[in-house]
Amino acid sequence: MEFRADMHCHTTCSDGTLTPYEIVDLALNLGLSGLSITDHDTVEAYESVIEYAKEKGLELISGVEFSCLYRGKSIHILGYAFNTKNKDIKAYCLKHKERREKRFYAILELLARHDLPLTEEEVLQESHDGTIGRPHIALAMLKKGYIGSMEEAFKNYLGAGKKCFVPGEAFPVEETIRIIQNAGGVAVIAHPHLIKDSSTTKELLKMNFDGLEGYYSRFDKETNLRWVNVAKQKNWIITGGSDFHGAVKPHIPLGSSWVNKETFESLKHRYVQSQIR
Ligand code: AMP
Ligand code: ZN
Ligand code: FE
Ligand code: FE
Numbered sequence: 001m002e003f004r005a006d007m008h009c010h011t012t013c014s015d016g017t018l019t020p021y022e023i024v025d026l027a028l029n030l031g032l033s034g035l036s037i038t039d040h041d042t043v044e045a046y047e048s049v050i051e052y053a054k055e056k057g058l059e060l061i062s063g064v065e066f067s068c069l070y071r072g073k074s075i076h077i078l079g080y081a082f083n084t085k086n087k088d089i090k091a092y093c094l095k096h097k098e099r100r101e102k103r104f105y106a107i108l109e110l111l112a113r114h115d116l117p118l119t120e121e122e123v124l125q126e127s128h129d130g131t132i133g134r135p136h137i138a139l140a141m142l143k144k145g146y147i148g149s150m151e152e153a154f155k156n157y158l159g160a161g162k163k164c165f166v167p168g169e170a171f172p173v174e175e176t177i178r179i180i181q182n183a184g185g186v187a188v189i190a191h192p193h194l195i196k197d198s199s200t201t202k203e204l205l206k207m208n209f210d211g212l213e214g215y216y217s218r219f220d221k222e223t224n225l226r227w228v229n230v231a232k233q234k235n236w237i238i239t240g241g242s243d244f245h246g247a248v249k250p251h252i253p254l255g256s257s258w259v260n261k262e263t264f265e266s267l268k269h270r271y272v273q274s275q276i277r
Helices: 020-029 045-056 087-113 120-124 134-144 150-158 173-182 198-205 221-234 261-275
Strands: 063-070 073-080 186-189 211-216 237-241
Touching (some): 063 198, 073 173, 073 198, 087 120
């Protein structure tokens, strides 16, 4: 069977709905050979799942998706093949956790001011103890009947610049790249097509990234080719994955985008190296 490795998915450690174990099982059932779990701003999944994946025979390499702000715009950076026990990575995740908590309370305040009160518990019920994100708030709003869909929550309240939007503390792109690379990993621009402002894209392409996400579940062929060409010109790694979130985004199946054996093996090599640093 063809080698496929999905390099972008989320578990209950952030805003996905499957546990790390369940995602490993699903990957194997779908015939995937490799996986990287890329939770938002946390590597908690790796505390439990590395041994499990090994037992079950799924190749797993470390991953994370860090949230950054660049000139006020949200940018996601994927990190791969770093040492998940690196103390600076751990400290950075903790700082993000604090940012998310502060932002969470600020959003609750704004929602209350717009006559959409939610208690802390109502949101935490949606979060499975992982990092708190806007999707959990959107789910609680949905349960309360404040909105008709998750999309609506983002479009009217939680999305960038909307009534109840709180950017939270800004994490710089350059710092994030450095932290990933210092932990032995590679830093990759996530879903570059979502960066709608071309001058931002231009600036990012000048930075010290190692790669970009050139395969993505919701790409058309033209978008895919465009980004693959950009990466080739820069001699960057081209990664790919589905951005699977489970039941909260049922239209995005695990394994709907992937990298081949060659790309996975080169990242795997790097991952093995990062473990002995
Ligand atoms: P946060 O990490 O708290 O900033 O929330 C961002 C996450 O919310 C993204 O990674 C997506 O998973 C999700 N998200 C963003 N926009 C939307 C949307 N329009 N509908 C549903 N989910 C969204
Ligand atoms: Zn997400
Ligand atoms: Fe993202
Ligand atoms: Fe993602």
